[in-house]
Structures are given as C-alpha cells and as structure tokens.
Amino acid sequence: MTVELAREALHESVSDPASASMNFLNEVSARFPDAVSLAAGRPYEGFHTTDDLDRYLKTYLAHLEELGLSHEQRQRQLLQYGRTNGTIGALIARMLAVDEGIEVPEQAVMVTAGCQEAMVIALRGLCAGPDDVVLAVEPCYVGLTGAARLLGVEVVPVPESADGLDPETVLEVARAVRASGRRPRALYLVPSFANPSGASMPVPARRRLLDVAAEADLLILEDDPYGLFGLDDEPRPALKALDTRQRVIYLGSFAKSCFPGARVGFLVADQTVVDADGRRSLLAEELSTVKSLLTVNTSPVAQALIGGFLIEADYSLRAAGQQKIRFYRNNLRTLLAALERCFADHPRVRWNAPDGGFFAVVDVPLTADAELLEVSGRDYGVLWTPMSFFYSNGGGRRSIRLSCSALAPEQIEEGVRRLAALVRDRSEPEPAVAR
Template identity: 80%
Template structure:
C-alpha cells in the first residue's frame, strides 16, 4: 500500500499561515504574469548581467594572489569545502568600517547562505531552553517569523509606531514575558526603512533603544538590508555603529547591494562568550557549530563572486551603489507621487511617506485579503501584498492586524510601470469600496 502521511503529523512550519501566504503570492504572480507587480520586493533586474560573474571571480582570484596565495591554494579556496564561517571576514569587516563606521574583528563575521541562514543561526544559538523567546517588531518580515517557526522558537510582538519601534514600549513587553516564566533573549528589528512598513527609527530613538536593551539585559538583532537606499544623504547610523556595549548582533546581506542570486549574507556577533573554565571566545565563533550542521559552509564560489565585488568597490558598497540608490530614490518618489495622483482626492485612503527603502503602506476602505488580491491580478492586472501577512505571528492568526492595509513595493519595476500599477489599484479600490458600502 502506498504510504499516506497525515499532514497533522508534520511540523507546524509546513502548514504555517505565513509560509502559505508567501506561496500564495508566488502562485498568483505565476498565474498572472502580465500583471504589474507592486508586490515583489526584489532588486531591479537591470543592474547586473551574467558577465559580471566572470569579472568578479577573476578580481577575487587576483586579490588572493596579491595576498600571496599560491595557485594551488587559490584553487582549493574556491573548489573545496572551506572554513565554516567563510573567507570574506576581512573584506566584510573592512566594508562595515568604511561604510558604516562599525569596527569589529574579522573573527566576529560569519558568512552565511543568505541573510535567512544568519537569522536561523542566531535564533538557534541564542534560544537554548524551553521558554526562551525572541521579541520582534510587528508588523514583521516573514523571514524572521518563519525561521522562528521552523525552529520552534516563540516570537513575541512589539508594536511598531509610524516612526518605527518606540523603545519605551520594550520594557513592559520584556517584563510581561519574564513574569510568565519565559526568557526574552533578543529583539529583532529593521531600523532603516523596514520591510514591510517602510518605517525608520529616528537617531535619538536608536540611542534610547540601546539604553533600554542594557537595562533589560536584551540583545538586539539588527537587520539592515535597505540602509543604503534613503531618499536623502542624511546620516542614519546603524544600531551596531552606536553600540558600545556589544548588545547588537548585526545581520547583513548582499542581495540588495549586489544581487540575490549569489545567496550570500553575513552575521556579525562580537559578543564575548565565557565557558565553565573561563575560556573566552566570540559569539560568531561559537555559532559556527550551528552553521556547520546547516550548510557546512557557504558556497566558496558564491563567496568569491561577492569577494570580487567588494575588491572592485574598494570595500565600499555605498560608493559602488550610487546608481542603485539613485534608481530606488526615483522609484520611491514616483510611487509616492502616483499615490497622490490616483488617491489624493479620496479621504478614505491614506498612506505613509517612507524616507527611503522599497516599501510603502496604503490604508484602504475594504478588506485587503487573498480573495481581493486574486481579483486584482485577474481583473485589474496589478499585484500587491496584503499587510495581514506580516501580523499574527504570536498565534492570533489571520486578522491579527493589517486587514485593511496593502504593502506596495517599487523596487523591481521600471519607473514608467509604477504609475500605471497604482492607477489600476485605484480603480480596484474605487470599484470594490463602492460595492462594500
């Protein structure tokens, strides 16, 4: 007899509503390929070609040769298993110093298979006992909540304001978690132009959050994929750059600054770990045991591609990304202008005005759910993301928040498509809002 497995016997992450939501988005996009997608948060396709791969690889090999590695050593570094934490630590540490003013030793850097692996490694390493939980700003990027679900780690929400996380809301959440017998291990947030909300924390709030983290004995998991893409050149220091007490574990990615196909991210964990006999190591070195059981090591070939990109840019992704920054600035301004043109006369519709990044949030006078998205793709030729997908990770399920909100992304489109996409969306909202009256 053919084996039949009960879905109820599989891990909860298999049927997790957030995972199903992301799969649904992919399925809708595949069914309506001609629709304009204001849903996709990926980088614009036009910045790189496959010709760059060869150039970056050759540039990195030349860099290794300049460091004194023999031909055999260079071959082995790219073609064999490698060091668990990777071989880009020195280049990434230099990039962080040049671009962000973050000074850490290369031993504090772990190169990961995308930032998603960095999240898994950090959560698994920090949440060691039953009752260990992680706090996260809500609405929250589903990669973090999904990783926690796979690991069986509970995520406790901390509500986000229009200006990002309010640090003074954190102590009450921490106190409630501890009063219930659980142990809060870290707080996850995206301080710069967050996904999905687009919100960004003021500098004063960043300083205050570091004070609160120390008062609450809490680590901060800072995810910073969009920090390069502000609408202006106003300094927005990362939490890690302001961190004098080693409270921040910094999560980074080359998906937006280079290209996602390389699947290279990184984790910076310079916290000191002391064992039972007093031996001291860095947290990144301890976490290598977790990574070794996940992916053994990040692809050395992929690392070499990113290494060549870093060498070519002089370890300044900010300088190398000026064209990208200008493009994303133009796209975000185009999106905000299109919202004003198409919705500005409708008092029932509101939206935020992010200071950078890829995303904006639209409040609409109707339920923005999967059924409406299906109608939108089929009948109006435009796709978007229900904000409800980013809520409810504390067990409240669908309807926990964002039911009348839409996330709009402007990163993957040529500017001329953004206005048309918003016009189609306005037609949908106008038609359906009238029907629901």
Template identity: 75%
Template sequence: MVELSRESLHVSVVDPVSASMNFLNEVAGRFPEAISLAAGRPFDEFHAVSDVDKHLQAYLTHLRERGLGPARSRQLLTQYGRTNGHIGDLIARMLDVDENIQVPAAAVMVTAGCQEAMVVALRGLCARPGDVVLAAEPCYVGLTGAARILGVEVVPVPESPDGLRPETVREVAAQTRASGREPKALYLVPNFANPSGVSLPVATRRALLDVAAETGLLILEDDPYGLFGLDDEPRPTLKSLDADQRVIYLGSFAKSYFPGARVGFLVADQAVVDAAGRRTLLAEELSTVKSMLTVNTSALSQAVVGGMLIDSGFSLRGANQAKIAFYRQNLRTLLAGLEHEFTGGPIRWNSPSGGFFVVVDVPVDATEELLEVSAREYGVLWTPMRFFYVGGGGTHAIRLSCSALEPPQIEEGVRRLAALLRA
C-alpha cells in the same frame, strides 16, 4: 503508496503565512501580465552575468597578492571551506568604510543569505524552553518563519506610525518575563523596514540600546535597505552606536549586489566565556550551528562577492550609486502616484524616507480573494499586510513595493490599484 496526514507535519510546513506567500507567488505565475507592486526583489537590469567572472578574477588576483599559489587558490574555491567563511576580513573592512563599524574578521560569519544568519542567531540564543524573541510588528516574514521552524516563539512589539518605541519594548519585555518566558533578543529593521517602510530617528536608536541594556536584551539588527534613503542623511546603524557589544548585526548582499549569489553575514563580536574562563567570540561559537545547516557558504559565491568588495574599494555605498538613484526615483514615483490617485479620498498611506515599501490603509478587507480579483480583473499585484502580523492584524492594509519595476510600470500599477479600490 504512502499517505501522510498533513496535520501530522511540523507547523512550519502548514504555516498559514508561509502558505500565503506561496499563494502570492502562485498568483503571479498565473497572471504574468499583471504589474507586481508586491515583489520586493531588486531590479533585474542591474545584474550582469559578466560581473561574475570579472569579480572572480579580482578575487583571484587578491589571493595571488596575498601569496597564495594556484593550488591553494583552487582548493580555497573548489573544496569545502572554513565554516564561517573566507571573506570575513573583506566584509569587516566594508563595515568600517561604510558604517563606521569596527569588528575583527573573526566576529564575521559569512552565511547562505541573511535568512541563514537569522536561523543561526535564533538557534544559538534561544536555548531553553520559554526562551523567546521579541520582534517589531509588523514583522518581516523571514524572521517569523525562521522562528517557527525552530520552535521559537516570537512575541510582537507593536510599532507606532513613527516606528518602534523604546518604552513599548520595555513594557513587552517586562510582561513577557512576568508570564514566565525569557526574552533573549529584539529583532528589528531600523532603516526603511520591511514591510512598514519606517526608519528610526537617531535618538530612538540610542534609547533602544539603553532599554536593551536595562532589560538584558541583545538586539538583532537587520539592515538590507540602509543604502537606499531618499537623501544622503547619515543614518547610523545601531551596531555603530553599540558601546557594549549588545547588537548582533545581520547583513546581506542581495539588494546591494545580487540575490542569486546568496551571500549574507552576521556580526557577533560578543564575548563568550566557558566554565574554565576561556573566552571566544559568539560568531565562533555559532559556527557549530552553521556547520550542521550548510557546512559552509559557497566558496565560489564568496569569491565573487569578495572581488566586488575589492573592486569597489570596500564601499557598497560607492558601488551602488546608480541603484540608489534608481530606487529613489522609484519611491518618489510611487508616492506621487498615490498622491495623484487618492488625495481627498478615504485611502491613506505612509511616506517612507527611503527603501522599497509603502503601506496603504484601505477601506476593504485586503484578503487573498481580493488579491486574486486584483490580479485577474485589474492586472495588479500587492501584498496583504496581514501576512506580517503574528497574532492577527493588518486586515485593512496592503504593502506596495517599487523596487523591481521601472517608473512607468509603477504609475500604471497605481492606476490599476485605484480602479480596483474604486470598484
């Protein structure tokens, strides 16, 4: 029998953060009755299997209206397809309707979830030893995990309580270059970030674009939660404010449609010029990277998502009104529960203006061992914030998520958490 040394495997295999996230899933599996304030997935009841066929038929009707016969439609859905996908034009229309982002369909790459979009973007941009990516910290583990697989260093840019500060980005970029490394891009989630819940003011977004231009950075804007504000206040994406094509926009249909479709996208409309002066779009150049990862994104999944976009009039905002109302109620329930259980004590938390997540500062070390006790003895799960720090941090904080539960479960989960922390 072959035996391999665990230490001989790539760092991404033995990564402690990835192992910790696996531990969280394992604990949830061992204690299925525990209320999970850890899971950031969408609420199950919004997803109907019947919608798959409904939206597939809508897309087939769309193809017929475009003049595609049965044989060509069958081939489009059942064969290998165009690497960058076949619904880029529909996604571009949705971005125009919902986000005031105008890009050509050729600038859209349809990916196997937003996770693939991150891998493709990082691999394409970080080409040489010493090329690094800056990231707002605490940072979504999907980005740090993707970078670790690729051997790309992530340099953290610490968030303030109000989110990322442009002057901090400028300082970290300068320090990174002074150390001999080259920062290629800045990753951030400007709307209700995972895990911090912070949303950036419009003035900060504009200032970040100015700093990116000044420091020669591209921006990787990840926006899975932008629909789910507590109010209808406009929160323009950085991409919609982007006057000089400095932003690569990363999107997903996981929260706005359903995660099982595994359809995400990136928008990369930056011009690429070769030695002979020929010009292409960055999305087209990155297709070579994607072709070696997944060949192409599932044509059937694209068709189902395309049908949903057609049926919704190309407005995810319009199609998600029930979800928006539900997640607003859930976040308000979570914040009210924290207020009821912890006001006047040593526990502190932030109050996001939307999204799925709240960060709670606790007067104990929020370890995996404590999480195990919490699940076994108190019946509640949460996520240690230390998972979201590159170089250490978040030891006395936890992330709570309210997306996958109904309000009574959220209230009971907070009561159980309060019992744990009192003990």
C-alpha cells in the same frame, strides 16, 4: 500501495499561512505573469549581467594571488568545502568600517547562505530553553517569524509606531515577558526603512533603544538590508555603529546591494562567550557549530563573487552603489506621487511616506486578503502584498504593502492606476454612524 502522509501530521511550518506567504506570492505572480507586481521586494534586474560573474571571480582570484596563495591554494579555496564561517570575513569587516563605521574583527563575521540563514543561526544559538523567547517588531518580516516557528521559538510582538519601534514599548513588553516567567533573549527589528512598513527610527530613539537593551538584558538582532537607500543623504547610523556595549548582532545581506542570486549574507556577533573553565571566544565562533549542521559552509564560489564585487567597489557599497541609490530614490518618489495623484480625492485611502527603502503601506476601505489579491491579479492586472501576512494576531486586514524596487517608473505608475480601479470598484460601504 504508495505512502500517503497526513498534512496535519507534518510540522506546522509546512501549512502555516504566514510561513507560506512568500511561496504564495510567487505562485500568484506565476499565474498572472502580465500583472504589474507591486508585491515583489526583489531588487531591479538591470544593474548586473551574467558577464559580471566572470569578472568578479577573476578579481577575487587576483586578490588571493596578491595575498601569496599558490595556484593550488586558490583552486582549493574555491572548489573545496572551506571554512565554516566563511573566507571573506576580512573583506566584509573592512566594508562595514568604511560604510557604517562598524569596527569589528574579521573573526566576528560569519558568512551565511543569505540573511535568512543568519536569522536561523542567531535564533537557534540564543534560544536554548523552552522559556526563551524573542521579541520582534510588528508588523514583522515573515522570514524572521517563519524561522522562529520552524525552530519552535516563541515570538512576542512589539507594536511599531509611525516612527518605527518605540524603545519604551520594548521595555514594557520585555518586563511583561519576564514577569510571566519567560526569558526575553533578543529583539528583532529593521531600524531603517523597515520591511514591510517602511518606518525608520530617529537617531535619538536608536540610542535610547540601546539603553533599553542593557536595562532589559536583551540582545538586538539588527537587520539592515535597506539602509543604503534613503531618500536623502541624512546620516542614519546603524544600531551596531552606536553599540558600545556589544548588545547588537548585525544581520546583513548582499541581495539588495549586489544581487540575490549569489545567496550571500552575514552576521556580525562580537559578543564574548565564556565557558565553565573561563575560556573566552566570540559568539560568531561559537555559532559556527550551528551553521555547520545547517549548510556546512557557504558556497566558496558565491563568496568569491561577492569578494570580487567588494574589491572592485573599494570596500564601499555606498560609493559603488550610487546608481542604485538614485534609481530606488526615484522609484519611491514615483510611487508616492502616483498614490497622491490616484487617491487624493479618496478620503478613505491613506498611506505613509517613508524616508527611503522599497516599501509603502496603504490603508484601503476593503478587506485586503489572499482572495482579493487573486481578483486583483486576474481582473485588474496588479499584484500587492496583504499586510495581514506580517501580523501574528489578525492585524493589517485592511492594509496593503506596495513595493517599488523591481519596476521601471512607468510600470509603478501603471500599477497604482490599476490599484485605484480595484479600490474604486471593490470598496466596502462605509459603516453607518450610530445616532
């Protein structure tokens, strides 16, 4: 007799709807391949080809040769397991200094298998006991909440405003958590063009948040995948660039600036750790034990690809990514213009106007759930993401996230046109006003 396992006996992350949302969206996209997908937050596929891979590898190998590594050493670096925290930390540190004004030693950089692994490592390393919790902006990227659920770490939501996270709300929530007997260890947020909301924190609020972190004894997990892609060139400094007290652990990825197939991310943790004997080290070095138990090390071949890309970019993603920046700016403007054109005469549809990034949020007069998404893909040929996926307690039920990153402008316009037909046909009656 074959083994049968009760699904209810497996860990909650297997069946939790929020944790499964990314797989669900992939499944819906596969069922409706001809639908215009305003759901996918992946980068546009036209910027790189497989021909680039050989060139990046050769560039990186030439760099190693210039550093004095022998043929055997170069072979070993790419073909063996390699250092747990990675081999391109110095290149990443240099890129951060050039693009972001973030000055950290290469030893503070851990190269990870995508930013998702960086989140898992940071959460596992910081949350040591049952009373340790992490605060997170809400609505929140499901990768963070899913990682926390996988680890058994409680996430306490901090509601976001139209201008991003309000520092005073963070302080209020942190105090309430501490008063309840729990310990708030860290705060997760995307300060620039957040996923899913598109919101971005003003610079004064960023500075105040760092003061709040010190006052509330919080570390900040700053996730910054979209910071390059503002609608203008207005400086929006990373929290880590403003961090003079080492309160910020910076989470980065090359998925949007380069390509996601490499699966290379990183974390910057330059906080000092002191053991019982007074020995001092950097947090990134201490977290290497956690990484070694997850993936042993990040693929040296993938690191070499990103290393070659950084060298060719002269260590500036911003300078090398001007074509991408222009493309994503135009796409976001196209999305916002299409919403205005298709919904201007619909008083019950509202949307935000982000200053950059990949996403916008639309409030609609209908319940935007997985069932409606099936109808939308099958009957209207357009896909989107229910905002309820990004809330912990039933929020966002009448809102959707639209992504404009993976499409050509004409596809964005057609997708919004199809969405308008769905909303027109499926809008729920306006509640009667009590007299």
